[in-house]
Amino acid sequence: DAMVIQNPRYQVTQFGKPVTLSCSQTLNHNVMYWYQQKSSQAPKLLFHYYDKDFNNEADTPDNFQSRRPNTSFCFLDIRSPGLGDAAMYLCATTADRSYEQYFGPGTRLTVT
């Protein structure tokens, strides 16, 4: 089945220790998104890619970086996680000219 996969599902990192989250998709969608979601809040868009064209949200902290080496994979790098970065990180994809976004299962990040 075509799907969006995120690894790991749970990640524990120490304060200030870099961490990388990954997302892959078999939908062949050219748009990929990274969201941060905290408890009882709406997903907050961090950035998105249209093909290799990177789009950063204005309020996304510099501590967050992203890479998309090919259509199928996208990575979220948090260079120096703080306690406030503990959240669910969601990857989503959509086909060109569509707004229907399909989410992966998410990665729950804990910062100790």
Next chain:
Amino acid sequence: QKEVEQNSGPLSVPEGAIASLNCTYSDRGSQSFFWYRQYSGKSPELIMSIYSNGDKEDGRFTAQLNKASQYVSLLIRDSQPSDSATYLCAAPLEGSARQLTFGSGTQLTVLP
């Protein structure tokens, strides 16, 4: 004004009843709307898309769109305890080609 607003709830209905979830939006130019279901600790799942005024039915779910009044609703008939989740309303972000703006969600509990 937020682009998409929902009553945060919580909303409780007895099993077998109709659950009604409402959402208002500010961008009169929006042409498409989406309902996502999010179980606790899980990622959002797209359950309904609606593009035209009127009703769209899919099983026990009916989405209703009223562009003149700028609201969209989701009705769940014969509610089941398994419908207990947070329901997120989403619409294209004004001025964006491929971003969604999400409401903060309505938490629904279906009581057995």
